[in-house]
Amino acid sequence: MGECISREEAFELLKKYNKEPFHIQHALTVEGVMRWYAQKLGYGSEADHWALVGLLHDIDFELYPDEHCQKAPELLSKAGVSEDIIRSVCSHGYGICSDIKPEHDMEKVLFAVDELTGLIGAAAIMRPSKSVMDMETKSIKKKFKDKRFAAGCSRDVIEQGAKELGTELDSLFEDTIMAMRSCEESVNKALEEYHA
Numbered sequence: 001m002g003e004c005i006s007r008e009e010a011f012e013l014l015k016k017y018n019k020e021p022f023h024i025q026h027a028l029t030v031e032g033v034m035r036w037y038a039q040k041l042g043y044g045s046e047a048d049h050w051a052l053v054g055l056l057h058d059i060d061f062e063l064y065p066d067e068h069c070q071k072a073p074e075l076l077s078k079a080g081v082s083e084d085i086i087r088s089v090c091s092h093g094y095g096i097c098s099d100i101k102p103e104h105d106m107e108k109v110l111f112a113v114d115e116l117t118g119l120i121g122a123a124a125i126m127r128p129s130k131s132v133m134d135m136e137t138k139s140i141k142k143k144f145k146d147k148r149f150a151a152g153c154s155r156d157v158i159e160q161g162a163k164e165l166g167t168e169l170d171s172l173f174e175d176t177i178m179a180m181r182s183c184e185e186s187v188n189k190a191l192e193e194y195h196a
């Protein structure tokens with residue numbers, strides 16, 4: 001699929017509106033996770049597209065937290081990003097800050113993993129390794145149940161995401177850990193470059 005915006009242009013666009021390393025890290029992680037899921041679910045030929053949506057999904061969050069998913073269409077269309085990508089970006093806030101329902105598998109994955117990558121990332125930082133490489137599903141199950149841990153990561157959204165995807169929570173956890181393993185090294189490298 002030919003994209004309206006290259007990966008490099010999309011990353012520049014992200015950095016135009018996001019300066020905090022935490023947001024850059026989240027965008028890069030969701031990008032990599034989306035790429036992994038595209039392969040896993042049989043959409044390998046669309047992997048770049050899935051990844052692009054992941055990279056851009058929170059474009060408006062740092063500058064316009066109160067207008068999340070409302071400001072994104074303007075920022076993205078100004079940069080020449082296509083309507084279908086804008087739609088997918090906005091669908092990840094369904095029920096919270098957007099009324100666009102995730103329909104495509106790609107949109108359902110984005111909805112399901114957005115908060116979950118935050119939860120897994122927060123759990124990874126607590127580990128001696130600071131990594132998801134040696135993380136097991138059962139530790140995320142425990143963190144998921146402990147509502148005080150990473151309280152900002154909505155358990156309801158994650159549960160709803162799993163349901164819409166037609167998957168069990170445990171396998172969503174397991175797959176998303178695998179997905180985060182697949183990109184941890186490249187995300188860390190990109191962040192080092194960002195800091196430099």
Ligand SMILES: [Fe+2]
Pocket residue numbers: 026030057058114115
């Ligand atoms: Fe996000």
